Amino acid sequence: MREITYRQALNEALAEELERDPNVFLMGEEVAEYNGAYKVSQGLLERFGPKRIIDTPISENGFAGLGVGAAMVGLRPIIEFMTFSFSLVAFDQVVNNAPNMFTMSGGQFNIPITFRGPNGPAHQLGATHSHATEPLYANAPGLKVCTPATPRDAKGLLKTAVRDDNPVLVLEAELLYSSKGMVEPPDEELLIPLGEAEVKREGSDVSIICYAQTVPLALAVAARLEDEDISAEILDLRSIKPLDEKAIFNSVAKTHRAVIVEQDRPFCGVGAEICYRIQKNIFDELDAPIVRVSQEDVPMPYNERLEKAVLPNADKLIAAVKKVCYA
Amino acid sequence: MQRPEPRDEVEMLALMLLIRRFEERASQQYQAQKIGGFCHLYIGQEAVVVGAVAAGRDDDYVITAYRDHAHALARGTSADACMAELFGKETGCSRGLGGSMHFFDRSRHMYGGHAIVGAHVPLAAGMAFASKYRAEDRVTLCFFGDGAINQGSFHEALNLIALYKLPVVLICENNLFAMGTSVKRSTSLKQIVDRAEGYDIPGEIVDGMNFREVRDKLAEIVCSIRKDPHPAFVEIRTYRYRGHSMSDPASYRTKDELEKYRLDDPITRLRAQLTREGKLTNEKFDQIDKHAKETVLAAVKFAEKSPELPLERLYDYTFINRAKP
Ligand SMILES: Cc1ncc(C[n+]2csc(CCOP(=O)(O)OP(=O)(O)O)c2C)c(N)n1
Ligand SMILES: [Mg+2]
Numbered sequence: 062m063r064e065i066t067y068r069q070a071l072n073e074a075l076a077e078e079l080e081r082d083p084n085v086f087l088m089g090e091e092v093a094e095y096n097g098a099y100k101v102s103q104g105l106l107e108r109f110g111p112k113r114i115i116d117t118p119i120s121e122n123g124f125a126g127l128g129v130g131a132a133m134v135g136l137r138p139i140i141e142f143m144t145f146s147f148s149l150v151a152f153d154q155v156v157n158n159a160p161n162m163f164t165m166s167g168g169q170f171n172i173p174i175t176f177r178g179p180n181g182p183a184h185q186l187g188a189t190h191s192h193a194t195e196p197l198y199a200n201a202p203g204l205k206v207c208t209p210a211t212p213r214d215a216k217g218l219l220k221t222a223v224r225d226d227n228p229v230l231v232l233e234a235e236l237l238y239s240s241k242g243m244v245e246p247p248d249e250e251l252l253i254p255l256g257e258a259e260v261k262r263e264g265s266d267v268s269i270i271c272y273a274q275t276v277p278l279a280l281a282v283a284a285r286l287e288d289e290d291i292s293a294e295i296l297d298l299r300s301i302k303p304l305d306e307k308a309i310f311n312s313v314a315k316t317h318r319a320v321i322v323e324q325d326r327p328f329c330g331v332g333a334e335i336c337y338r339i340q341k342n343i344f345d346e347l348d349a350p351i352v353r354v355s356q357e358d359v360p361m362p363y364n365e366r367l368e369k370a371v372l373p374n375a376d377k378l379i380a381a382v383k384k385v386c387y388a
Numbered sequence: 389m390q391r392p393e394p395r396d397e398v399e400m401l402a403l404m405l406l407i408r409r410f411e412e413r414a415s416q417q418y419q420a421q422k423i424g425g426f427c428h429l430y431i432g433q434e435a436v437v438v439g440a441v442a443a444g445r446d447d448d449y450v451i452t453a454y455r456d457h458a459h460a461l462a463r464g465t466s467a468d469a470c471m472a473e474l475f476g477k478e479t480g481c482s483r484g485l486g487g488s489m490h491f492f493d494r495s496r497h498m499y500g501g502h503a504i505v506g507a508h509v510p511l512a513a514g515m516a517f518a519s520k521y522r523a524e525d526r527v528t529l530c531f532f533g534d535g536a537i538n539q540g541s542f543h544e545a546l547n548l549i550a551l552y553k554l555p556v557v558l559i560c561e562n563n564l565f566a567m568g569t570s571v572k573r574s575t576s577l578k579q580i581v582d583r584a585e586g587y588d589i590p591g592e593i594v595d596g597m598n599f600r601e602v603r604d605k606l607a608e609i610v611c612s613i614r615k616d617p618h619p620a621f622v623e624i625r626t627y628r629y630r631g632h633s634m635s636d637p638a639s640y641r642t643k644d645e646l647e648k649y650r651l652d653d654p655i656t657r658l659r660a661q662l663t664r665e666g667k668l669t670n671e672k673f674d675q676i677d678k679h680a681k682e683t684v685l686a687a688v689k690f691a692e693k694s695p696e697l698p699l700e701r702l703y704d705y706t707f708i709n710r711a712k713p
Contacts, residue, residue: 086521124510130510163705
C-alpha cells in the first residue's frame with residue numbers, strides 16, 4: 062500500500078483500463094490537451110494519443126449521446142462531465158437513452174458506458190454548479206450509481222464501472238480530489254464491486270450511514286463523539302444503486318439507531334429511500350426514529366455563511382446522533 | 389471501393405409494396421385495438437428508406453426515429469417480428485418491450501427506433517465514431533424528420549460529426565410536417581438542406597418520391613464516404629399520406645395537396661418505369677402485391693397467436709447481468 066490522492070487514484074484507474082482494453086476511450090471537455098479541468102486525466106493524451114483521449118466542444122448532450130451510440134456497437138466509452146451539474150444538459154441521453162436501450166430493444170443492446178466526473182456541492186460555486194445528482198440518476202431504472210469517498214474506493218469502483226456491461230455513473234466527490242489515502246500498488250489489480258458498502262469504522266451505539274463527501278464528515282464526528290462515550294459505526298454506502306441493504310440492516314440491527322447523512326437535498330433524497338427500507342425490513346430493531354441530515358431544501362446560495370448553513374455539518378450531525386441516542 | 393451490385397429493382401418494388409401493405413394492415417389492427425400506444429405510419433415515404441438501403445451494404449448501420457416500421461422491414465426484419473412487436477408479443481423484434489416507436493434488430497444492423505425527437509442523432513455519431521475508431525468502412529445511415537432539425541441534440545451532433553469527420557449520411561425525411569407544424573412555421577431557412585452548410589457538411593436535395601433518384605444519389609454518397617470517411621446530408625422531399633399518428637386526421641393540410649402527392653406515388657412511379665422498360669408485367673405486379681398482402685396477413689396471425697413475455701421475466705431486461713437492484 063502507498064498513499065496517493067483521490068485524483069491520482071482516478072487517473073491510475075483510467076490509465077489501467079485504457080491499457081487493458083483497446084475498446085475503452087475517454088471523451089469529454091478539456092480531457093486531452095488541457096489534462097482535465099480537475100487534472101484527473103493528466104498525462105493520458107501523451108500516453109494513449111488523440112484517438113483514445115478525445116476533447117469535445119461544449120456539447121454535453123452531443124458527446125454523451127455519441128458515447129451511447131458507440132457503446133451500442135461495442136466500444137466502452139468513458140464520458141467525463143466537467144461536473145455532474147453540467148450533465149443536466151445531457152439528462153436525456155443519460156436517463157432516456159443509456160438505461161432504456163437494453164429494455165426497449167428486448168435485450169439486444171446493452172450499453173457498457175461509464176459517465177464520470179465531479180459531483181456534489183463544492184465551495185461557493187452557487188446554485189448552478191452545486192448539484193448532488195445522485196437521487197436524480199438513482200431514480201432511473203437501468204442505471205448504476207456509485208459515490209466513492211476514498212482514493213482506494215475511487216480507483217476500485219471506477220475500474221469496476223468501466224468493466225460493467227451496463228451504464229454506470231461514477232459520481233466523484235469534487236471536494237475530495239486532493240484528499241489522500243492508502244491504495245494498493247499499481248501491480249495489484251484493485252476492483253471494488255458495485256453495491257457493496259463498507260464499514261469505515263466499527264461502533265456499537267449508532268449507525269451513521271453516509272457516502273461521498275459526508276464520509277470524512279462522519280468519521281470526524283465519530284472521533285468527537287468518542288469523547289462523549291458514544292460509539293458510532295460509520296457505514297459508507299459507496300454505491301447508491303445497487304444499494305447494499307444487507308450492510309445497512311446488519312449495522313442497524315447491531316446499533317439499533319440510525320442517522321443518515323447525505324450530501325443531497327432532503328425531498329426524495331437518497332436518505333428517504335434508506336429510511337423506508339430500514340423501517341420496512343427491520344422496524345423492530347429500531348430503538349429510536351431514524352434522523353436524516355441533508356442539505357436544506359433551497360437552491361445553493363453563494364454567500365459563504367449561508368452555504369454553510371445549507372450543507373450538512375458536524376454540529377448538525379452531532380445533534381442528530383444525540384437525538385437518536387436520547388443523549 | 390467498388391459499388392455493390394445494384395439490387396434488383398423488382399425486388400425493391402416488392403419491398404416497397406410489403407411496407408405499404410404492412411402499414412395498411414397495422415392501421416386496421418390499430419383500429420381494432422390490437423395495437424396500443426402511438427402508431428406512426430410510413431405510407432407515401434417508402435422510396436426513401438428502400439432507396440437508401442438499396443444504396444448501402446447489409447452491414448451498414450441504420451438508425452431512425454419513431455416512424456420506424458419501414459426501416460426494420462427494409463433491413464429484412466420479418467413482417468412477423470414487426471407485427472408481433474406492435475402486438476406487444478415476445479416474438480416481436482424488441483420482445484414486445486419496445487412497441488411501434490422502438491423497433492430494434494441487432495442482427496440486421498437496425499439500431500432503432502428512437503422516440504425522443506433528435507435524440508438519436510448523437511447516437512448515430514457514436515456508431516460512426518466506432519466505425520472510424522476500428523478503421524471499418526461501414527457507413528451509418530441516420531434518418532430523421534424535418535421536425536428534428538431544430539433540436540439541440542441535432543445541432544450538437546452535426547457539429548461533432550463534422551468536426552470528427554464521421555462516416556454518416558444524415559437523411560432528413562422532409563415530409564413537410566412535424567405533427568401539425570409545417571416546415572415553414574418551424575424553421576427559419578429557405579430550405580432544410582442549408583442547415584448542413586452551417587456545419588460545413590455537403591448537402592443535396594433529393595426527390596423522395598423517385599426510388600431511382602434516392603438510390604443513385606445515396607449510392608454515390610455512400611461510395612465516396614467509404615473511400616474517405618466524412619459526413620453528408622440529404623434533404624429527401626417526401627410526403628406522408630396519413631396523419632402524424634393514428635389519432636391525427638391531418639386537417640392542417642388540404643385535400644388538393646394530398647392528391648398532388650398521391651398522383652406522384654413512389655410505388656406507382658417505379659412500377660410504371662419498370663413496366664415501360666419491359667421488366668415488369670401487370671401479372672407479375674399483381675402476383676407481388678398478392679404475396680405482400682398474404683405476408684402481412686400471416687404476420688397478423690403470427691402476432692395473434694404469439695405469447696407475451698411472462699411476468700416473471702419483467703426484471704430480466706433492465707440490466708444485462710440480470711441483477712435485480
Ligand atoms: C423531444 C420531443 N419533443 C416532442 C415530441 C413529440 N413529437 C413526436 S413526433 C413529433 C413531430 C416530429 O416530426 P418530424 O421530425 O418531422 O417527423 P415525422 O413525424 O414527420 O416523421 C413531435 C413533436 C417528442 N417525441 N420528442
Ligand atoms: Mg416531418
